[in-house]
Structures are given as C-alpha cells and as structure tokens.
Amino acid sequence: MTKIRETSAQTLLRVANQTGTPCYVYNETTILRQSRLVLEAFKHHPVKWLYAIKANDNPHILKLIQRAGIGFDTVSFEEVLLCQHFTDDPRQIFYTENSMSDAEMDAAIRLGVTLNIGSLKRLERFCDHPEAHECCVRINPAIGDGHHARVNTGDSESKFGIRIGQIEEAVAVAQKSGKRIIGLHAHIGSGIKEPENLIAAMKVLLELSREFPDLQFINFGGGMPTPYRSSEKPFDMARFAELAIKLFDTDLKNRPDGFHYLFEPGRWFVAEAGFLLTKVQTIKDQLETRYLGTDTGMHHLMRPIIYDAWHDVVNLSKFGEAADQLYTISGNICESGDILAFDRLLPEAEMDDILAFCDAGAYGMTMASQYNRRALPAEVLLKSDGSYQVIRPAQTAEETVAEFLAKCGFETETHHQKK
Ligand code: LLP
Secondary structure, eight states: GGGSSSSSSSHHHHHHHHOOEEOOOOEEEHHHHHHHHHHHTTTSEEEEEEEEEGOOOOOHHHHHHHTTEEEEESHHHHHHHHHHTTOOGGGGGGEEESOOOOHHHHHHHHHTTTEEOOHHHHHHHHOOOOOOOEEEEEOOOOOOOOOSSSGGSSSSSSOOOOEEHHHHHHHHHHHHTTTTEEEEEEOOOOOOSOOOHHHHHHHHHHHHHHTTTOOOOOEOOOOOOOOOOSSOOOOOOOHHHHHHHHHHHHHHHOOOOOOEEEESSSSHHHHEEEEEEEEEEEEEEETTTEEEESSSOTOOOOEEEEEEEOOOOOGGGTTOOOEEEEEEOSSSSSSTOOOOOOEEEEEOOOOOOEEEESOOSSGGGGGOOGGOOOOOOOEEETTSOOOOOEEEEEHHHHHHHHHHHTTTTOOOHHHHHHH
C-alpha cells in the first residue's frame, strides 16, 4: 500500500477507466524527486548525472529528465539516434558500445558522440579510423554485483569491459595511433545489493586512471537499486554521496581543471514512478492455486519471468479492504510460465477489478514485445499539477496486425474483406 501513497489509487483508477487497460502510468513527481536527490547530493562537486535510457525511453520521459538537468547514457546506435532529438551537442550523448559493428562505429564517430569502447579489438578498429580522435574505455573491474546473475556486469568472467591485465596494451594501442583515451568507465551491474561493491569498484577505477595520461573524466556506471519489496531498504543516496565525495576530494587534488566524474543509472530515475495497470479477465481455482487472469502478461512485463523479479501488486478496485485471499496472477500469453506474481495476499477480487503492478517504470515498456502478436500497451504521464497525458497510445489489435502484414510485404485486407 505504501507504494501507492504518492500516486493515489483513485488517480490510477481514473486513468485505467479513461485510457483503458493494460497501460503503463508514470508519475512525474517521483521522477523529478529522484533527479533532484542525485543533483542535490553532489552539488558541490564536479559530478554529472546521465540517465540510462534503456530503462524507459519514452520521448516524453527523456524530455522530462533532460529538463531536470540529467544527460543521456545509451547502449545502442538506435538509442543514440533517439537522443539526438533532444540535444544539439552530440558529445553530451554517452554511447557504451557492446559488440558494435564497423558501420555503427563509423556512424557514431561521424556524429561526434562520446564513444565508450569495451574491448581491445574494437579499440584497435577505432584507432585505425581516420576520423577518430578520442574515446572512453570500459574497464572490467573484476567486481560485480546486481539483483540477479543475469545483470551482473562487472565480474571478471562477464562479457563486458577490457580486463585490467590488458590496460597497458590499450594505452599503447591508442598512443601508437595518436588517439587519446579521455575517459574511463565501469558499470558493475544493475540493482546493486552491496553499495560497498560500487565504492570498491570506484577505488579500482581511480587507481587505474593514473595509467591514462589524457584523462578528462571517469564514469562509474549506474546500478543504484530500487526497493521492490517493502522489506528492502531504499538505497541511501546521501550516505553513498558521503563515501564517494571522500574519494573525490582526495582524487581531485591531482586533476586538471575541468576534470569530472559521472554516474549513469537508469532504474533509479524511473522504476518507482511507474505502474502497470491491468484488468482481471478471469478468476479460477485450479486445485490448490487460485488464479487471477489479467489482460497483460510477460510480453508487457518480462522482469518476473526473466529474473524472478518481484513487483508489489495492489487491487485498486478494492483498495483498503482486508488482504486475506491468496492469488497467483497470470498473464494472457499462451505459455504456462506466464505468471507475473505468485501467492499474493489480496482482497477478495471480482471480474473487471483493476490491479496495479508497482515499481514498473524501469525495464517494463522498453522490454515489452508483441509475442503472441499482441498489441503494446498505452503509456500515460501523470503530471505534477494533477493532470495526465497519454504519451503513447495503445496499439489496437487491428493496427498491430496491419503493421505486421505491411512490414512483411503483405496486403492488409483480409480474405473476408476482399470477397
Ligand atoms: N550503464 C550500463 C552500461 C548498463 O549496462 C546499465 C544497465 C546501466 C547503466 C543502468 O543500470 P541501472 O541503473 O538501471 O541498474 N533488464 C534488467 C536490467 C538490465 C540492466 C542492464 N544494464 C532489469 O529489468 O532488472
């Protein structure tokens, strides 16, 4: 229930009734609060914050976060192109490549974005490029963390980053070709469980940075966790800032003017702001299990299936009533694994009740698919002034199928219509 406090159950119900379900709803106030928290915590230090747009790349959300004073962190050429719509200065777009193609590298160099290179082989290709001048390199700090093994990116066995043992070679490759490595980067994982691991990785980067003569910045990645369960403690940003600032105060003594640090979380800014609203379409007892079947599923919210992730579920239509019934909440995808939440205590539900999956603002819609050829849901932004705006309408079933057929080179008329 605490999750709904900031965004009232009444407001969410109103949106569900007017926009229809399923739909993602994001609360602007929460996003702005999260932005202010980080800017405030580091305001006396040369620290820039970037938003990892993979968490939620709706253009209205990008605009909102950018206006709050946050830059963009991207991980694909497509994300770079998207961010180009929001800034005239391509260097403000930080692009962390991962198995980038030559064509993508060429295009990124021409655009002038800040390219972050994660392997020695790619660095060699970059240094061979006649128009390339400077880049950042991603280090594998051999310290990983994350809410699930699949999102731990800093372990020495992970596919990301240049190993510490290859750093000398990386510096040599750049020097030989007259290119400059101006930035150092690491991202240890997503949903960091132990903030000390982030601090430890930061120390590793600060130490290694001495081997790079042209350095202008260090980017320590993202990963700040969200408390999905009420038993989880929120990430203490103020405490983290205290520890980080201690490191910065020492480090800055030997840095040139303009030297700065960066962080690039995604989840931090948007997770708690988002809800996935869905309507109960069936209720059934299968021996021991009582299912609430919904009009959404794993195609709209993949996190429970991929990471066993927990999202609090609230029955908005029965808000405040005693939660004394055990339900398993299932999706409308034709797979028995399409279960969004197991064994949840909720008030007695009825057909057409509206449920909210909480903390769904990050890695919800961006990971959604059209599996079972299903339509994508709407996205709605609740404004701080109490109004709301549909920032991406739902696809209708007809649009979804017509777009698909047309893309594959088929006529969109049905046999029936042709007759
Ligand atoms: N920087 C890089 C290089 C990343 O790979 C990521 C996320 C981030 C920043 C932002 O991490 P965040 O602050 O959001 O934790 N789909 C998963 C999360 C995968 C994140 C992968 N990398 C989930 O739903 O939990």
